Amino acid sequence: MRIGMELAEFGWGSEPAELGPVLRRVAEVADDAGFDLVGVGDHLWQGPHAGGPERRQLECFTTLAVIAAHTRRCRIAPVVAGVHFRQPALLAKTVTTLDVLSGGRAMLGVGAGWYADEATGMGFPFPPLARRFEMLEETLRVCLRLWDGEQGDERPFEGAHYRLDRPLNLPQSLTRPHPPIMVGGDGKKALRLVARYADACNVYPSPDLGAKLGLLREYCAEEGRDYDAIEKTAIFPFGVGADGSGTDELVGELRRWAAEGIQTAIGIVADTDPVRQLEIIGEKVIPAVADV
Template identity: 65%
Template sequence: MKVGLVIGDYTWDGGPARMADTLVEIAQTADDTGFSIVGVGDHLWQGAHYGGPEAPFLESFTALTMIAANTRRCRVAPVMAGVNFRHPSLLAKMVTSLDVLSGGRAMLGIGVGWDETEAQGLGIPYPSLTERFERLEETVQICLRMWEGDRGDERPFDGKHYRLERALNLPQSITRPRPPIMIAGGGEKKTLRLVARYADACNLYPGPELPAKLDVLRGHCEAEGRDYDAIEKTCIFPFDMGEGVNADALVEMLNGLGQAGVQTAIGILAGPDPVRQVELIGKRVIPAVADA
């Protein structure tokens, strides 16, 4: 079992003047203690679960660049890039640039997005769920085109929602054949089918329905002619360590997820002392689940 983290809360001591220092300290501590992924949520407003729109939130790719510059081992990723925020060719270029600048450690986490209030408030288009799924598939197709070969697949792309005259992408990513793609969500008819068709990793929530979700993914893989075992199974949920008192319970939970087939657990990091939380997880949890 591998353990990653995603920064979901920026309400830190010192406010904006110390955000850069705190972000770097979190990232370096996570990198040094064995976290496999250091990611950030992709929002422009904070969600209701961590204080709502009046709470601070950093733009994801700007934060990821800072993280990449101050780590050497972990993967760096948006968790998860909302499909409505960026044109696919721009997203592919941003992930490519992150991969180059991180020495080949970028991962594209992507999903259909969920915060309509945020989009409406800032004047960002937020199509219907059906259309966002269509755009998600075309976005992944365009990213794959732009990561093809040494220059990208330079043929035109003519989709329902996007059209590219030339999918040229230079420099190409260091990660070859391309940065890995993680598609978020457990929808059985659409999301997991897209995972089977395109993705290198799924991203689910823990719970009693998890084994059934993985069975559905296995079935989609069979239908798509895809090797189920080639897809990394990840779960995401808040890690509540307290002052270490919850470490044993978290270890037990992660061991159970490992037995269910999960390979990477991604903890949502929150609270006023994030560096301490990362240190505790690195010391008490990561070594204990390494063989799960």
């Protein structure tokens, strides 16, 4: 099993000036410790589950650029980008740029979004969920069009939500045919989009995980996709304790999810000392599940 991590909180230190040095150290430690992926949540406000909008929140892609500059081998990704925040061409260009400047290590993680108060509070339209899934599918189609060929498939794109007169994307990504696409969500609509367009799913581990992956297998068969070619990722909090006392429990949990079919576990790291958490996970967890 591969281990990734997502930065979900930014309450490090007492002053904003401390965020940059800690972030750089987080990136270096994660890369050296063998984390396969370093991700950042795509929000403008902190979520209600983590203290709400009065808590600090760094912008996703700016943060990923800093992480890219201070890592050498790990993949980097938004986990996951909300489709309502950006026009799809801007999203594709941003991920392309991240891929080029990181030496071919970027992924596109994208989903339908969920935080209505954040969107409306900051002036972004937040359509109903069904419409956001329509936007998500068109966004995937636009991104693939922009990554098609030497400079994108330049034929006009006309969708229900987006129109591009000339889908031109230069430079192209270093990762060919395109940066891997990960769709977040484990409902039927999200899993259908994984089977149709994506290279990875991103689900929540739960007692019905086997049923969810079984449904993805069915959708892959219907779409003519190889189920085994889809990377199965799951995201959930990693709590190992300040002294590492929770590592055995976490290792056991990871082994259970691996037996269900999860290949990459993305741990949400939310702690006032994220560097120490990553050091513990690197020392005690990553080696313990490497053979799973």
